[in-house]
Amino acid sequence: MKTIVGLEIHVQLATATKLFCGCSTDYRDDGPNTHCCPICLGLPGSLPRLNRKAVEYGLLVAKALDMRVLEESDFARKNYFYPDLAKAYQITQSDRPLAVEGTVEIEDDEGHEKIVRITRVHLEEDPGRLVHVAGASKYSLVDYNRSGIPLLEIVTEPDMRSPQEARRFLNKLRTILEYLGVFDGEREGALRVDANISIEGSARVEVKNISSYKGVEKALTFEATRQRNLLRRGQTVARETRHFMEGRGITTSARGKEEAHDYRYFPDPDLGPIRVADRVAAIDLPELPTARKNRFMAQYGISLNHARTLTGDPRLADFYEHVAPADPILAATWAADILLGELNYRNMSIAAVPADRIRELLALLRAETITDAAGVQVLREMLDACAAGRPCEKPADIVKREGLARATxxxxxxxxxxxxxxxxxxxxxxxxxxxxxxxxxxxxxxxxxxxxxxxxxxxxxxxxxxxxxxx
Missing domain, CATH: 1.10.10.410 (Arc Repressor Mutant, subunit A)
Structure with missing residues (x-):
């Protein structure tokens, strides 16, 4: 029984202000409802004004995904009950999105190159956030700080055939977005996913609001198993919307699946059409992950696996290029196989590691002043110091203090x-x-x-x- 997966990815664009007003998007360390105005609260008489930077970021993504930007796109009102959207409708794009027909290249489950088609990308505003309060009287509070944040929704065709392929697609897409500089993957809620999954020949189920890459794989794995078990027992799969309960690793039924007509889309009378197709040719793209991977193999002579790992995060790729010149192969091995593992163990970012200190460590290894085992000890001491906020000691000083110099x-x-x-x-x-x-x-x-x-x-x-x- 073939699994069929399509994704709807909601990406918070890293603009300074919201999509239709001047409220700051940097709200995460501030109190609730402190980044609001009459526009993002939908008060009577307020008029939206489109954020130019959000459109530019949308065009950048469209070009990177090799999409066709429509000659004219527009905004619509999506009428639906959002408890955390004050207007009671969402401004989005419906029949005429920003761009259509793109592609992303991933590896399938057999390790072969595979194309996942992108149906469309469109701009819309983020709803607010509900804060559920437990206790004797259960109730929810609404924080509108997030309401109006620019979202770019990226919709795929149902081209993925397993939860693992879906996760690889998301990792590749996230990397492209980070190379473009249009979103900050470190921010909570910066990327959220709705996943559509079915077993060939049966009804499609939508799993809503998955907030992590691992969560997508877990939710789809559970849902594929649930649907297969129903079919094996001779039952039918209901077409419905389900929620992923990340703490329990299961999906639960939320409601019947809505159709497009349920949302009663109609053109937003306060926003005119967008005509930006002629600007695409002038957009200069940065070096994207696939191009950088190929360059790393050609320029530095490193393996395909190392090149994939090192270019999977633009910060790691920049770090590698800083430490690579003296011995690219040694640097690739230590950066991809050893340093990355130590960082993951400590939940540290590569940004916290002084590249000059790693260059000094690689110089000691290259000169055979220390063994690989001693090098790992030195690296751990340096990372522990960084994690604790202490100055990162020179590798040579650690070697001398701990008596780690190579002996015959x-x-x-x-x-x-x-x-x-x-x-x-x-x-x-x-x-x-x-x-x-x-x-x-x-x-x-x-x-x-x-x-x-x-x-x-x-x-x-x-x-x-x-x-x-x-x-």
């Missing part, structure tokens, strides 16, 4: 002999031809030497000691 394996013969003596079973396994036994003994020696010796050289010394009868 001959300096550790006594330790090797002691480890061999305390692990007779591993010695017997080695003599019996079990390959893992040598690695185990070398690992024990590495622990005792705190990573100061080269593992390959230790392997030679361990083998020689055992062959000479060192038990």
């Amino acid at each position: 394996g001959d300096d550790f013969v006594a330790i090797v002999q002691a480890v061999i003596a305390s692990n007779p079973q591993a010695v017997e396994d080695y003599r019996a031809g079990k390959k893992g036994a040598l690695n185990f003994i070398v690992g024990q020696v590495m622990k005792e030497t705190r990573g100061r010796a080269d593992p390959r050289e230790l392997g030679r010394i361990v083998s020689e000691c055992i062959e000479k009868g060192g038990v």
Whole structure:
């Protein structure tokens, strides 16, 4: 049974002011209802005025996705009950959106290149936010600070065939948006997803307001399993809207699915048509992820996997280019395989890491002043200092203070002999031809030497000691 997935992605554009008024969009550290005015509250007599920067950002995204910008687009009123939208309607684009017919390239589940078609992108205003208060009397409060924030809605065709493909698409789209500089992915609620999913031949279900990339994969995985189980039992899948309960990892029924006519769209009489198609040719795009990935492989000679990882975040790509010149391969290995893992473990951003200190660490590794194991210890000490807000110490100073400078394996013969003596079973396994036994003994020696010796050289010394009868 084939899974069919299409997505509707709502992206908060990083403009300084709201879509139709001059209220600041930088509201997250301020009190509720402090970034409001008669326009975004929909008070009688107020008139909207379109934010030029939001339109420019929309055109930038449309060009990056290779879309056709309509000669004329317009705004409509979407009449629907939003508890957190004071006007009781939303200003959006309906029949004539900003742009149509685009593409994004991703990998399918077999690792092959795949095109996901973009149906349309259009501008609309964000509703406010409900704050649910629990207690003896359950009630909700409304914060209108978010009401009127510019949203760019990006709608795909149902071209994805698994939750994993949907997540890869979102990661690729997020990266493109970050390269364009049109949104801030670190902000809460900056990207929200409505996912449409069906099993081929059955009804489509919409899962609303998923707020994370992992959440999209989890919600779709649960929903695909739920729908398949219904069909296996001979039941039908209801066409409906469901909510994803992230804490429980399930979807729950919210209401029957609305059709377009339920929203009673009609042209907004206070906003004229937009004619901006002639501006697209003059837009200069930055180097986008796919182009940068290809350049990294050609210019630096790094692997496809490393290039994909390093260009998946523009800040990480910039960081790599700063540390790469002396030894691009070594820099790619440490940035993509080691540094990124350490940052994820600490929930740190690459922006918190001083690139010059990493260059100094790579220089020590390149000169074989320290081993890889010692290098990881040094890196961890530097990152821990950054995470705690302390000055990042020079790698050479950490090496000196902790005694991590590389030593020759001959300096550790006594330790090797002691480890061999305390692990007779591993010695017997080695003599019996079990390959893992040598690695185990070398690992024990590495622990005792705190990573100061080269593992390959230790392997030679361990083998020689055992062959000479060192038990």
